[in-house]
Amino acid sequence: MSTQDHPLLQGELRLGGRLDGRFFDLLAALALTGSLQKAARTAGYSYKGAWLVLDAAVALTHAPLVDKATGGAGGGGTRLTAEGDALLAAWRELQARHAAFLHEQAAWLATQPALDALLKRMSMKTTARNQFLGRISAVHAGPSTTTVRVALDGGQQVTASLTTEAAHELEVSTGQQALALVKSSEVVLVTDFGGYRLSARNQLAGTVSRVERGAVSSLVGLTLPGGTVVTASVTSDAVDGLGLTVGQQATAVFKAYAVMLAVRA
The missing domain is CATH 2.40.50.100 (RNA polymerase II/Efflux pump adaptor protein, barrel-sandwich hybrid domain)
Structure with missing residues (x-):
């Protein structure tokens, strides 16, 4: 059973109260492109906004998450540090565990007909009072x-x-x-x-x-x-x-x- 069957059964994964899915989309895009400018566009940040959120993340982790290279034959770029790679990998594992948890709870709800029906009714959103x-x-x-x-x-x-x-x-x-x-x-x-x-x-x-x-x-x-x-x-x-x-x-x-x-x- 998919958790989409229960729109009310949702959970947002967030680390440190501030690092959410959008932030980790930024890290993933950065790992893929090696360009903070491209990664920022992919995750919906401005270039300045991307640096601000990275600075906020560093303040939480107390470790550098990206390494910015300037000049050189490759023309510079930005890459994840070992700590950044580890944080991104941990996020992906936590996402999988989180999805499995929601799937397990949705399966349990399916065994509770009255509660299951109640949640499905509550999932309907309408202006009618x-x-x-x-x-x-x-x-x-x-x-x-x-x-x-x-x-x-x-x-x-x-x-x-x-x-x-x-x-x-x-x-x-x-x-x-x-x-x-x-x-x-x-x-x-x-x-x-x-x-x-x-x-x-x-x-x-x-x-x-x-x-x-x-x-x-x-x-x-x-x-x-x-x-x-x-x-x-x-x-x-x-x-x-x-x-x-x-x-x-x-x-x-x-x-x-x-x-x-x-x-x-």
Whole structure:
């Protein structure tokens, strides 16, 4: 198993807190070219920057890492000292050991289904504040639009409306694990329906658990039975107008077309 299967399972190898992969790319290129100018370009340093990082490394190792020759038949150049060669060789061995360690941990994660699935879910990066994990409980396909219901762990249902073409591409099916993604700006909070019913498919009742006020907009967290939290981005004037406070009952409302569905490839 490759550690690429677990984007969160990463580790940066660094020696002395400062010598990282880029520095050792510089040493490797220097060993190959014999030219600090060429090596600096290869590793993404300026010529001056390369000398500065080499000076910093020497301050850590207390040993010369490069030997600069001037003039002569060969026209001069820069080469690694014995200490520089030894440091580069040690880095390469440590890299191999580090990769083997990550591979071993990834293999262990594969034997922990719940933790493995959790890490894979966490690896997804999105601006949507609301990411509801559940399983698809129903799929209603139409000529152009397909409606998908996702059952959450707390017993709630989130309904997504997507094109039938997209549903076919995702190969959605009942029982499949899915994430329902909803931007916080798409969530409307209702504290009193006043006898009216709304057309929005998703209406999740819960308790206000946090109110983060801003100068113009505020974030309001609504905790549903079971612990799932819905975050709504509303104007601060709306917070005042509704008198939103922690502990207050409210309902998070959002339309089905505002839900983006994600399933594992």
